[in-house]
Amino acid sequence: xxxxxxxxxxxxNAGDTAWMLVATAMVLLMTPALGLFYAGLVxxxxxxxxxxMSIAALAVATVTWAAVGYSLAFDRGNGFVGGLGYAxxxxxxxxxxxxxHIPHLLFFAFQATFCIVTTAxxxxxxxxxxxxxxxxxxxxxxxxxxxxxLAHWAFGGGWLQAHGTLDFAGGVxxxxxxxxxxxxxxxxxxxxxxxxxxxxLPHNAVYVLLGAxxxxxGWFGFNGGSGFSTGHSSVLAFTNTLLTPAxxxxxxxxxxxxxxxxxxxxxxxxxxxxxxxxxxxxAGYISPAWAMALGVVAALPSYAIILWRPRTRVDETLDVLxxxxxxxxxxxxxxxxxxxxxxxxxxxxxxxxxxxxLGRQALAALxxxxxxxxxxxxxxxxxxxxxxxxxxxxxxxxxxxIIQHGEEAYASGEGAILVxxxxxxxxxxxxxxx
Amino acid sequence: xxxxxxxxxxxKVNDVLEALYRAEVRGISMSRVQGHGGELDxxxxxxxxxxxxxxxxxxxxxxxxxxxxxxxTIDALCAGARTGEVGDGKIFVMELERAVRIRTGETDExxxxxxxx
Numbered sequence: 001x002x003x004x005x006x007x008x009x010x011x012x013n014a015g016d017t018a019w020m021l022v023a024t025a026m027v028l029l030m031t032p033a034l035g036l037f038y039a040g041l042v043x044x045x046x047x048x049x050x051x052x053m054s055i056a057a058l059a060v061a062t063v064t065w066a067a068v069g070y071s072l073a074f075d076r077g078n079g080f081v082g083g084l085g086y087a088x089x090x091x092x093x094x095x096x097x098x099x100x101h102i103p104h105l106l107f108f109a110f111q112a113t114f115c116i117v118t119t120a121x122x123x124x125x126x127x128x129x130x131x132x133x134x135x136x137x138x139x140x141x142x143x144x145x146x147x148x149x150l151a152h153w154a155f156g157g158g159w160l161q162a163h164g165t166l167d168f169a170g171g172v173x174x175x176x177x178x179x180x181x182x183x184x185x186x187x188x189x190x191x192x193x194x195x196x197x198x199x200x201l202p203h204n205a206v207y208v209l210l211g212a213x214x215x216x217x218g219w220f221g222f223n224g225g226s227g228f229s230t231g232h233s234s235v236l237a238f239t240n241t242l243l244t245p246a247x248x249x250x251x252x253x254x255x256x257x258x259x260x261x262x263x264x265x266x267x268x269x270x271x272x273x274x275x276x277x278x279x280x281x282x283a284g285y286i287s288p289a290w291a292m293a294l295g296v297v298a299a300l301p302s303y304a305i306i307l308w309r310p311r312t313r314v315d316e317t318l319d320v321l322x323x324x325x326x327x328x329x330x331x332x333x334x335x336x337x338x339x340x341x342x343x344x345x346x347x348x349x350x351x352x353x354x355x356x357x358l359g360r361q362a363l364a365a366l367x368x369x370x371x372x373x374x375x376x377x378x379x380x381x382x383x384x385x386x387x388x389x390x391x392x393x394x395x396x397x398x399x400x401x402i403i404q405h406g407e408e409a410y411a412s413g414e415g416a417i418l419v420x421x422x423x424x425x426x427x428x429x430x431x432x433x434x
Numbered sequence: 435x436x437x438x439x440x441x442x443x444x445x446k447v448n449d450v451l452e453a454l455y456r457a458e459v460r461g462i463s464m465s466r467v468q469g470h471g472g473e474l475d476x477x478x479x480x481x482x483x484x485x486x487x488x489x490x491x492x493x494x495x496x497x498x499x500x501x502x503x504x505x506x507t508i509d510a511l512c513a514g515a516r517t518g519e520v521g522d523g524k525i526f527v528m529e530l531e532r533a534v535r536i537r538t539g540e541t542d543e544x545x546x547x548x549x550x551x
Contacts, residue, residue, distance in 0.1 A: 198448050394517070397445030406478050415468060415489025419477065 012094075013101035016229045020102045020110055026221025027113035031058050031120050033218060037211025037269065038124055039409075041318050044203040045399025046128045047409035053123035056136055061119040061143040065112045069144050073151035074111065079159030082152045100228040110225055111151070118174045119143045122376070124318030125182035126189045126389075128200075129396050132404040134389050138380060142181065146375045150177045150368060165364040166339060166347060166357070168237060169226035171281025171332040172368040179325015180369040181376035183316055188380040191315030193393050205265045212269035216245060219276040223283040236343060237283035240291035245275025247295025255303050270323060274302045277327035282335045285346065290338040298330045329365050336361030435543060436504050437530045440495040441469060442515035442523040447493050453514030454497070457506045461546065463496045473521035492523060498533055498546045 035054030042050045061069075071086035086092050089108065097107035119139050126135070150173035152158040154165065160172065170177075194200060202208060223241045227234030252271030256263045278298030279291055286294065305322035336358030339349035348354040383389065390396075395403040402408060442450055447464070454462060468489040475486040499507050508525055516522050535545040 194448070394445075397443075399445075402476065402478075407480060408478065411478070411480075412468075415470070415487060416478075416485040417475070417488050419484040419486050 023225030033214030040207025175328025182320035248275030450514035
């Protein structure tokens with residue numbers, strides 16, 4: 001992110017604005033893409049519920065972001081959290097956002113799409129057993145209490161940014177924020193009833209691959225837009241978003257071959273995500289060659305955790321910690337070693353003469369996860385006091401689609417008797433499946 | 435020698451398999467079927483269209499057993515499939531005329547698994 005101090009009082013740039021309009025739409029697409037990715041990874045009876053958690057983030061996180069989240073993240077405040085000056089978009093209009101040449105309103109919209117997709121990411125930890133209503137409450141509160149705070153630290157002039165931590169597109173708030181929150185959420189909500197007893201397999205690998213592909217597409221807007229311009233850092237970030245995930249894919253293929261002699265499709269989809277996440281914080285700061293190296297480096301810890309986690313009792317169902325938390329942490333630290341002033345014009349890493357940058361990165365790699373984990377843990381415990389977080393065992397067995405939504409992803413229509421086609425004619429009381 | 439057919443809830447399939455395995459009943463077939471057994475209809479809504487789902491997803495087990503294994507099989511099926519709510523399913527036991535193990539050509543009691551109790 002460009003420090004807010006740069007280029008104040010500048011005019012709107014048409015090229016930058018055009019690109020950021022497109023980039024914002026691309027990042028918005030990442031949320032339904034994530035829904036598809038997650039939906040393919042669960043059992044068929046939970047397809048809709050899993051997808052709906054991402055759709056819920058589109059609804060809830062947009063509203064909270066416009067109400068207070070954006071202001072808490074990007075208004076001047078203290079080092080920990082921003083002020084309320086921009087609450088309900090007060091004063092957010094067409095004048096350029098400080099440090100950019102794009103309208104403030106567009107800057108808000110672009111940042112909103114980040115908050116949305118990050119909120120949706122956390123749902124991967126609790127799918128197949130968390131009730132929908134408490135998830136809505138959780139999404140609303142999490143997007144404000146966790147995401148907005150971490151975004152302020154890293155992008156909004158908070159203490160990490162002031163300290164010189166480099167985070168191009170959200171290694172701290174988005175990737176580590178979602179990953180370590182997911183771990184806390186999995187611990188509070190608890191494992192699925194059949195976890196560790198039965199094989200709980202992905203029901204549609206094609207959804208998973210298509211979702212991952214669409215996420216990668218959206219990530220060009222995510223990273224390429226995080227320079228808020230059409231300048232060098234944006235072009236570098238954009239290209240690195242191509243290179244790193246490709247190298248992660250190759251590395252993942254090699255690891256799959258070494259371990260099982262077969263390259264797996266769901267592994268490939270996971271590799272795309274891990275690569276995109278790894279380059280997210282580093283995208284505008286490291287050379288294309290180092291971005292390719294990062295692709296390989298990021299694969300290793302995530303691959304190891306994905307193998308190890310299912311042997312534990314922690315049902316962090318869709319491995320948000322491994323794919324996002326761990327890969328984001330790898331990317332954040334990687335900047336500390338390989339950032340290159342000649343490419344980014346901001347700072348050097350250890351290898352290019354500035355060892356202190358590694359320290360600043362390590363600080364973020366410690367503080368981000370700790371806050372995300374603790375805040376999410378407390379938040380979910382509090383919501384749990386007000387309403388049950390989980391569906392009953394019977395409901396979990398029947399599936400969340402029928403229980404929570406009264407719909408099926410793959411309804412055959414056989415044996416369906418028409419009750420009414422207009423609202424108000426339905427005289428039949430709603431009954432759940434028995 | 436009997437053929438035991440059981441219609442059970444899909445969400446109890448794993449419990450049934452586990453119970454059959456514990457009872458040492460080997461050699462089963464299962465298929466997904468749709469049926470109606472007097473349980474309450476489930477109401478679903480798709481946009482403006484509200485429908486009563488008259489048929490429920492069920493799973494049909496077929497187990498061919500020697501006479502000594504009929505009761506243990508029934509017990510296992512009941513233990514695995516029962517929730518106490520309407521819609522738990524049915525078990526039908528019928529006479530089995532012949533059975534042949536294709537691999538060896540063994541017939542009847544020698545062809546169903548397990549052989550004896």
